[in-house]
Amino acid sequence: MASNGGREHWGSKLGFVLAAAGSAVGLGNIWKFPYVTGSNGGAAFVLIYLLFVLILGLPIMIAELVIGRHTEKDPVGAFKLMAGRSPWTIVGYLGVLSGFFILSFYSVVGGWTIGYIVKSISGSVAALHDSDSAKSLFSAFTSDPLQMIFYNLLFIVSCMFIVIKGIKNGVERWNKILMPLLFIILFVLIGKGLTMEGGLSGLSFFLKPDFSKITAASIIAAMGQAFFSLSLGMGAMITYGSYLSPNEKILNSAFYIVILDTLVAILAGLAIFPAVFAMNMSPQEGAGLIFHIIPVVFGNMPYGSIFSVLFFILLFIAALTSGISLLEVITAYTIDELGWKRQRAVLVFGSIIFLLGIPSALSFGVLADAKLLGALTFFDFMDKLTTNYMLPIGGFCIAVFLGWKYGLDKTIHELDPDTKIISLKELWAFFIKFISPVLVLILFIMLLRSDFIGR
Ligand code: TRP
Numbered sequence: 001m002a003s004n005g006g007r008e009h010w011g012s013k014l015g016f017v018l019a020a021a022g023s024a025v026g027l028g029n030i031w032k033f034p035y036v037t038g039s040n041g042g043a044a045f046v047l048i049y050l051l052f053v054l055i056l057g058l059p060i061m062i063a064e065l066v067i068g069r070h071t072e073k074d075p076v077g078a079f080k081l082m083a084g085r086s087p088w089t090i091v092g093y094l095g096v097l098s099g100f101f102i103l104s105f106y107s108v109v110g111g112w113t114i115g116y117i118v119k120s121i122s123g124s125v126a127a128l129h130d131s132d133s134a135k136s137l138f139s140a141f142t143s144d145p146l147q148m149i150f151y152n153l154l155f156i157v158s159c160m161f162i163v164i165k166g167i168k169n170g171v172e173r174w175n176k177i178l179m180p181l182l183f184i185i186l187f188v189l190i191g192k193g194l195t196m197e198g199g200l201s202g203l204s205f206f207l208k209p210d211f212s213k214i215t216a217a218s219i220i221a222a223m224g225q226a227f228f229s230l231s232l233g234m235g236a237m238i239t240y241g242s243y244l245s246p247n248e249k250i251l252n253s254a255f256y257i258v259i260l261d262t263l264v265a266i267l268a269g270l271a272i273f274p275a276v277f278a279m280n281m282s283p284q285e286g287a288g289l290i291f292h293i294i295p296v297v298f299g300n301m302p303y304g305s306i307f308s309v310l311f312f313i314l315l316f317i318a319a320l321t322s323g324i325s326l327l328e329v330i331t332a333y334t335i336d337e338l339g340w341k342r343q344r345a346v347l348v349f350g351s352i353i354f355l356l357g358i359p360s361a362l363s364f365g366v367l368a369d370a371k372l373l374g375a376l377t378f379f380d381f382m383d384k385l386t387t388n389y390m391l392p393i394g395g396f397c398i399a400v401f402l403g404w405k406y407g408l409d410k411t412i413h414e415l416d417p418d419t420k421i422i423s424l425k426e427l428w429a430f431f432i433k434f435i436s437p438v439l440v441l442i443l444f445i446m447l448l449r450s451d452f453i454g455r
Contacts, residue, residue, distance in 0.1 A: 007072050008166065009245045016248060017256050018179055019321070020231075020240050024261040025179070026322030027109050028229040030315055031290055033265040034272040038283030040221050041213025042205040046269065048219060052226040053262055056439060059431040060232050060395045061254045063402050066414045068241020069250065074332035075235025078242070082406050091397040095235035096333050098390045100349075102234070103326040104357035105382040107159070110323055111151030111361070112291065113316040115141055120312055125295045126305035131279050134299075138291045143365030152361045153354055159323040160350040163331055164343050178321075182264070182314045188307060189271035192297055199274030205283060206273040216450045223443050224387035230261055231325060233391030233398070239329045249416040251424055287364075287379075327353070388447060396440040403433035 010016040037045050071078040076092030083089065119125050119137070128134045141147060193199050227233045244250075272290060275297045276283050285292055294311065298304035327350065334345040359367055363379035372381045402411065408429050415425050 008243060010243050010248075013248060013253075016240070016244055017253050019325075020237065020253065021179065021257045021260045022318075022321030023231045023236055023240060023325030024229065024257055024322070025182075025264045025318055027106060027113075027315070027319045028225070028322070029261065029265040030268040030318065031109055031287075033225065033229060034268055035285065035287055035289040036221055036225055037206070037269060038273075038276070038289055039286065040218035041210065042273075042283065043207050044209040044211045044214050045218050045222055046206065046266075047209050048214065048222040049225055050262065052223050053230065053258060055431065056223065056395065056436050057226045057230045057232060058254060058258050059428055059436050060227075060399060061230055061237055061258060062250060062415070062428055063398055063432050064232060064235065064237035065241035065244065065250045065254060066411050067398070067402065068238040069244045069246070069248075070411050070414055071238075072242045073238075074242065074336045075238045075329065076333050077336045078235070078238055079401075080337075083401070088397075088401055088405065091394060091401065092235060092333075094390060094397075095233075095238075095394055096330055098234035098386050098394065099236070099326045099329040100353055100356060101382055101386045101390070103156075103159075103323060103353050105360040105379050106319070106323060106326065107155040107353070107357055108148070108152050108361045108363075108379065109287075110155035110158075110316065110319040111148065111153075112142065113312050113319055114154050115147065115151045116291065116295070116312040117309060117316060119295075120298075120305060120308040123305065125308045126299055128295050128299040131281050131292055131296055134292050134296045135288070137295070138288050139364070142288070143368070145362055145366055148361040148365065149358060152357055155319070155323065156350050156354045156357070158320055159327050160346045162320070162324050163327045164346045166342065178314060178317045179260075181310075182318060183267070185307065185311050185314055186264070186267040186271050189294070189297060189311070190267065190274075192301055193271055193274035193278065196275060196278035196297075198278040198280070200277075202273035202275065202277035203270070205277065206269050216446045220388055220443060220447045220450065223392060223440070227391035227395055228387045229265060230258065231322070233394035234329065235394070235398075236325045236329050239332050240325065242332070250414055251416045251428075392440050392444060396437055396444070399432050399437045399440075403429070403437070408432070 010019065067078050067082070071081045073081055074092070075095040076089060079089045079092040116125065124137065128137065194203070231237060241250075272293055273283065275293050276289075279293065279296060281293065283289070295308060298308035298311070301307065327346065330349045331342060331345045334340040334349070335342055359378040360382055363377035367378060370378065372378060376384060402408065412425055412429065415428070418425055
């Protein structure tokens with residue numbers, strides 16, 4: 001297939017894996033995973049999450065990479081090429097739309113990380129010695145409309161800046177250096193958290209499952225989290241796969257990306273929960289969780305302010321490498337399908353995303369009481385809509401399309417030749433045809449019941 005031979009490719013194998021891992025590893029792992037785990041009862045949620053990563057995430061990750069390399073297109077172009085002018089292209093458009101929606105609230109939290117870099121440098125983080133003062137710092141910050149809009153803008157402009165530079169120079173270069181540093185600082189936090197008095201009860205909250213805490217809503221949240229954290233269900237991995245050169249091994253890369261992403265989430269959990277319990281805080285703090293906890297841990301540590309600056313810089317970079325993958329999907333679509341210049345695409349769509357993000361940016365202050373559907377702030381609404389609905393629907397359609405409509409026979413050669421006793425190719429084919437779509441469907445019915453009938 002793939003006829004456009006001039007397409008830009010990744011500079012190296014490591015470059016691709018790190019860029020794709022850079023897309024996957026982000027706020028979803030370090031900010032969202034701990035707070036969603038905390039709100040859903042801890043270890044039992046984590047186990048279900050891990051199960052979904054394995055039986056939904058991994059097969060769909062492979063499927064997206066296969067579609068991307070097979071077509072060398074953006075998500076819309078890929079479906080057009082494979083399905084002609086049929087309703088299947090809607091899946092591609094849905095993906096591009098999800099990119100808009102996700103980045104619009106993602107950049108709000110990305111903006112928080114920049115704000116906390118500034119606060120760490122200015123010394124206001126070092127001055128925090130207890131969780132109450134950390135909480136009031138956070139709420140004063142997030143309820144200030146001017147700062148929220150300013151930092152949101154700063155984050156989007158940073159993404160735009162890198163995406164304009166293109167794949168190899170922009171997206172690829174950053175990831176290579178920064179990923180290893182992130183690991184080091186997480187280990188420092190884990191070490192500190194575990195040695196705090198009372199830290200071990202946090203460890204058992206995170207690792208010792210209590211299945212009585214599992215509800216339909218938490219199972220759904222685990223599925224959504226798996227899609228979100230692995231950047232699946234909207235064609236981000238189709239787009240990144242489209243820059244993948246023909247001799248790269250997809251199965252191999254997919255394994256690395258999934259393992260790296262999961263590892264960072266687990267490390268983030270290990271870093272946060274011991275500290276939560278040691279400080280007698282509730283794990284159910286919601287979206288502010290890590291901002292209530294981590295600054296205090298640093299505040300009580302020798303050289304804490306240096307670590308704190310470093311931590312928030314790395315968190316910002318992790319968010320940035322994910323943010324650029326979201327913007328890259330939209331950009332690739334306009335370049336490939338509408339023939340726009342890269343620069344124009346980025347400027348136009350970056351601005352639209354910024355405007356769309358304003359209500360989310362104000363959701364912790366002036367718009368905190370403006371509830372949609374009776375319960376959700378604009379920020380939460382965007383998050384739920386994409387994480388629980390759009391991404392799983394996208395992933396479901398990708399699996400059904402590849403497994404049943406387009407046919408695996410035409411694409412399976414994209415996978416590495418099997419060397420093992422069990423055929424990994426066949427295993428994948430079985431999952432993508434039967435297990436993943438059926439599971440998403442069942443969970444989706446549960447979701448509809450809990451969101452609409454249960455109320
Ligand atoms: N996975 C990223 C994170 O964990 C967020 C992200 C980037 C994303 N690209 C995506 C989520 C595409 C869904 C789809 O922070």
